[in-house]
Structure formats: structure tokens, C-alpha cells
Amino acid sequence: MATFESLGLHEWLIQQCKQMGISRPTPVQEKCIPAILEGRDCMGCAKTGSGKTAAFVLPVLQKLSEDPYGVFCLVLTPTRELAYQIAEQFRALGKPLGLKDCIIVGGMDMVTQGLELSKKPHVVVATPGRLADHIRSSDTINLNRIQFLILDEADRLLEQGCTDFTKDLEVILSAVPAKRQTLLFSATLTDTLQQLQSIAMNRPFFWEHKSEVRTVEELDQRFILTPEKVKDAYLVHLIQKFQDEHDDWSIIIFTNTCKNCQILTMMLREFNFPTISLHSMMKQRQRFANLAKFKSNVFKILIATDVASRGLDIPTVQVVINHNTPGLPKIYIHRVGRTARAGRNGVSITLVTQYDIHLINAIEEQIQVKLKEFPLEEKEVLKILTQVNVTRRQCEIRLESTDFDEKKKINKRKQMILEGKDPDLEEKRRNELDKIGKNKNKLKGKNPESLQNKKEKKKRKAKTTAVDA
Ligand SMILES: Nc1ncnc2c1ncn2[C@@H]1O[C@H](COP(=O)(O)OP(=O)(O)OP(=O)(O)O)[C@@H](O)[C@H]1O
Numbered sequence: 015m016a017t018f019e020s021l022g023l024h025e026w027l028i029q030q031c032k033q034m035g036i037s038r039p040t041p042v043q044e045k046c047i048p049a050i051l052e053g054r055d056c057m058g059c060a061k062t063g064s065g066k067t068a069a070f071v072l073p074v075l076q077k078l079s080e081d082p083y084g085v086f087c088l089v090l091t092p093t094r095e096l097a098y099q100i101a102e103q104f105r106a107l108g109k110p111l112g113l114k115d116c117i118i119v120g121g122m123d124m125v126t127q128g129l130e131l132s133k134k135p136h137v138v139v140a141t142p143g144r145l146a147d148h149i150r151s152s153d154t155i156n157l158n159r160i161q162f163l164i165l166d167e168a169d170r171l172l173e174q175g176c177t178d179f180t181k182d183l184e185v186i187l188s189a190v191p192a193k194r195q196t197l198l199f200s201a202t203l204t205d206t207l208q209q210l211q212s213i214a215m216n217r218p219f220f221w222e223h224k225s226e227v228r229t230v231e232e233l234d235q236r237f238i239l240t241p242e243k244v245k246d247a248y249l250v251h252l253i254q255k256f257q258d259e260h261d262d263w264s265i266i267i268f269t270n271t272c273k274n275c276q277i278l279t280m281m282l283r284e285f286n287f288p289t290i291s292l293h294s295m296m297k298q299r300q301r302f303a304n305l306a307k308f309k310s311n312v313f314k315i316l317i318a319t320d321v322a323s324r325g326l327d328i329p330t331v332q333v334v335i336n337h338n339t340p341g342l343p344k345i346y347i348h349r350v351g352r353t354a355r356a357g358r359n360g361v362s363i364t365l366v367t368q369y370d371i372h373l374i375n376a377i378e379e380q381i382q383v384k385l386k387e388f389p390l391e392e393k394e395v396l397k398i399l400t401q402v403n404v405t406r407r408q409c410e411i412r413l414e415s416t417d418f419d420e421k422k423k424i425n426k427r428k429q430m431i432l433e434g435k436d437p438d439l440e441e442k443r444r445n446e447l448d449k450i451g452k453n454k455n456k457l458k459g460k461n462p463e464s465l466q467n468k469k470e471k472k473k474r475k476a477k478t479t480a481v482d483a
Pocket residue numbers: 035036037038039040043060061062063064065066067068200201324325326327351355356
């Protein structure tokens with residue numbers, strides 16, 4: 015079995031690892047650290063919670079200790095919270111070096127960031143949008159000597175999702191030297207492999223954790239089949255159950271929109287659950303404060319959008335609940351990966367309506383695991399159904415009386431203008447797409463027989479899986 019010594023790491027780094035409870039390398043560390051120390055580009059694809067961060071932080075710190083200067087390393091990551099988490103790992107492991115780092119993310123003061131950048135930190139950890147803004151607006155930022163460019167959650171940085179990083183990446187890539195080491199990591203790299211290869215061109219070492227199953231063994235993956243209107247009652251019932259049975263467990267609930275996130279938070283608070291939220295409509299300082307309160311167990315329930323689905327490492331999270339079934343298997347993999355990390359156990363429960371069955375099929379096919387039904391007393395859920403739905407409606411009304419929707423609209427328009435889009439044109443396009451979507455749904459509704467068939471099939475399958483469980 016490999017040790018950190020046998021990978022070629024210096025004694026001081028091994029001691030730092032020990033202090034953090036890291037005594038033996040995980041497979042991704044074992045394979046990637048020597049290649050990075052050799053000077054090669056590296057692409058590492060390993061399951062969630064398998065120690066990918068240390069797989070790049072450790073060799074970078076070693077190289078930095080041999081030739082310290084600033085800016086030595088640039089790390090890009092898709093979310094602001096993740097940038098802080100990565101910087102923390104650099105700081106903790108690089109303490110004996112007196113490491114200077116700088117975090118460049120949106121939502122924080124640009125002038126302060128500019129000043130910090132000008133002090134030539136050893137490591138810059140950034141989200142692409144804000145770093146590109148700095149590069150565009152100032153010629154004092156000097157990234158032209160960096161030795162390492164790291165893309166954490168690399169596939170997300172390259173895909174054109176709701177936040178499209180590609181233009182910002184172009185700006186950043188033109189500001190960093192061609193002669194550098196490029197390191198790319200994610201639990202889901204393979205879809206974007208070709209694009210990634212064009213960024214990491216220096217004899218890239220590619221390592222993928224070969225396993226048919228894409229999620230970790232320690233994760234118990236469950237589903238609950240529910241009509242849309244009963245979802246919230248199931249949620250309340252589940253949380254009550256976990257609180258009664260395991261009062262030290264933390265829970266993350268993922269939902270699809272900021273508004274839903276806000277409403278669910280208000281609703282769960284009405285039921286006296288210690289709930290806090292994290293979504294992109296919140297002010298950045300509030301986002302950091304909420305995450306800190308969740309991490310320190312002041313609040314045991316976090317309701318989040320996919321802004322929290324990647325990378326966040328919170329050891330106390332025992333349960334992940336998907337309030338909506340993720341539209342893509344990749345999103346599912348990252349969401350449920352917030353629990354069962356670093357060899358710990360965890361449970362994920364996905365609430366599935368009859369319209370989501372095709373999504374679950376796609377997820378199961380990708381991850382090569384059949385989700386099992388989560389056993390619950392349906393009677394107990396029905397008892398609270400009316401109370402839960404009334405409470406939700408009250409919360410919706412309360413939220414409608416605030417300027418939440420208005421703020422959302424303004425934020426969206428601002429974002430589009432920043433992306434060079436015309437907000438009015440985009441709205442027109444979206445309305446047309448919505449119309450098409452509605453027509454399709456109408457057609458679906460006209461074919462109750464096929465839905466019924468699906469429902470029956472699912473019931474039969476659910477029965478067999480319940481026996482398995
Ligand atoms: N060799 C090791 N032994 C034990 N624990 C480790 C080791 N390396 C890292 N860890 C711990 O494992 C946890 C998960 O690591 P990390 O956050 O790097 O996972 P990841 O692979 O990046 O996951 P994700 O894909 O979700 O981002 C962290 O708390 C980290 O400190």
C-alpha cells in the first residue's frame with residue numbers, strides 16, 4: 015500500500031497531513047501526486063469525497079516550497095463557497111510555508127480584491143467571472159508567471175449551464191502563460207474530456223477511478239414515489255423522523271429554484287426545524303454566514319439550490335434529500351455526494367413524482383445502481399398533509415408580499431447584460447419555449463394510459479425493491 019513518503023512528498027507536508035488526520039493517500043492522490051511532481055499535466059476523475067483537493071494542493075505546495083514566488087498557482091472553481099473551501103485547504107496544509115493566498119469571487123469588494131492581488135499572493139483561488147472582470151479592467155494583475163493552473167470541478171467550468179463560464183475562461187486562458195502545468199479534477203470529467211484535453215496539452219496524465227458504479231459504496235440511495243402535492247408532507251415527515259431518531263445528523267435538501275428554496279426554508283421554520291438556506295439570490299455575506307452556521311451545527315438543516323451541489327465538504331452531513339429529481343444524472347451524482355464522504359456512511363432520498371420516472375431511469379443507468387424505496391408510513395404522512403400544504407401556501411403569500419420576484423428579475427437582467435445578451439429578446443425567446451413546453455405537457459396529459467402503465471410498472475418495481483431493502 016502506498017504512503018505519502020513513497021509518492022515523493024516532503025516530510026513537512028506529511029507532518030501537515032498527519033495533523034489534519036490524513037495518514038495514507040487515497041487512490042486519486044496515490045496516482046496523481048507523482049505525475050504532478052514529475053511536471054506533467056493531470057486530469058483526475060474520482061468519486062465525490064475521495065480527496066481530489068489534496069491530490070492537487072499537496073504537490074503544488076511542494077513545488078512552491080522549492081521555488082516560492084507569487085503568483086505561483088491559480089485555481090478556478092465554479093462557486094464562491096468552494097473557492098473559500100479550497101483556499102482553506104491550501105492555508106492549512108501550507109501553514110509552515112507562510113503561504114499567502116487570495117480569494118477572488120463575485121459579490122465581494124472588487125477594490126479590496128485588486129489590492130490583495132497586487133501584493134502577489136502565492137495562490138489565487140477564484141471564480142472565473144470575477145477574475146475575468148479584474149483582468150479586463152486592470153493591467154496590474156500579473157498572471158503571466160504562474161506555474162500551475164487548476165480547474166476544480168473542471169467539467170462544470172467548461173459546460174454551458176445556466177452560468178456560462180466559457181467567455182471568462184477565454185479571458186483567463188489568454189492571461190496565463192502557455193508554459194505551465196494544468197491540473198483538471200472532477201467526479202464527472204468524462205463528458206468534457208475532449209475540451210479538457212485542449213487546455214491540458216503537456217503530456218497529460220489521465221487517471222480515472224475505474225468502477226462501474228459512479229457513486230460511493232457507503233451511500234444508501236433511496237427514493238420515495240409521491241404525487242407533487244404530497245411532496246412537502248413527505249419532506250416534513252422525513253425531517254421529523256430523522257430529528258427524532260438521530261438528533262446529531264445534519265441534512266441538506268436540494269431544490270430546483272431560489273424561490274422554492276426560500277419558501278421551503280420559511281415553511282420548515284414554521285414547523286420549528288432549525289433551517290437555513292443557500293441560493294444565488296442571497297447577498298454573498300449572507301451566503302457565507304449561513305454556510306458557516308450550518309457547518310458549525312448551529313442549524314442542522316440546509317436548503318440549497320445546485321449552488322451547493324458540488325464540492326462542499328461538510329463531514330456532519332448524513333442525509334441528502336432531493337426535493338426535486340435532478341434533471342441530469344451528473345447533477346444527481348454531485349448532490350448525493352455531499353454525504354458519505356471520505357469513507358463515512360450516508361443516505362440520499364430522492365422525491366420522485368410520476369413525471370420524473372424517466373429521469374430516475376437515466377440516473378440509475380448512469381450510476382449503475384438501482385435506487386431502493388425508502389420505507390415510510392404513508393398514513394402518518396397523510397395525517398399532516400393539509401397542515402403542511404396550508405403552511406406552504408401561507409409562506410408563498412408572505413413571500414409574494416416581499417420584493418423577492420422583483421429582485422430576481424432585476425438580477426437576471428443584470429446578469430444577461432453582463433453576458434452581452436439582450437434581456438427583452440431573451441424573455442421573448444423563453445416565453446416561446448415555455449409555450450412549446452406547455453403544449454408538449456398537454457399532449458402528455460392526453461395519453462393517460464401510458465402514464466398509468468408507467469405508474470403501475472413503477473409500483474411493481476417499488477414493491478420488489480422494498481423486499482430487497
Ligand atoms: N488521504 C486521506 N485520508 C483521509 N481523509 C482524506 C484524505 N484526503 C482527503 N481527505 C478528506 O476527505 C474529505 C473529502 O475530500 P475532498 O473535499 O477533497 O473530496 P473531493 O474528491 O474533492 O470531493 P468532491 O468531488 O465532492 O469535490 C475532506 O474532508 C478531506 O480532508
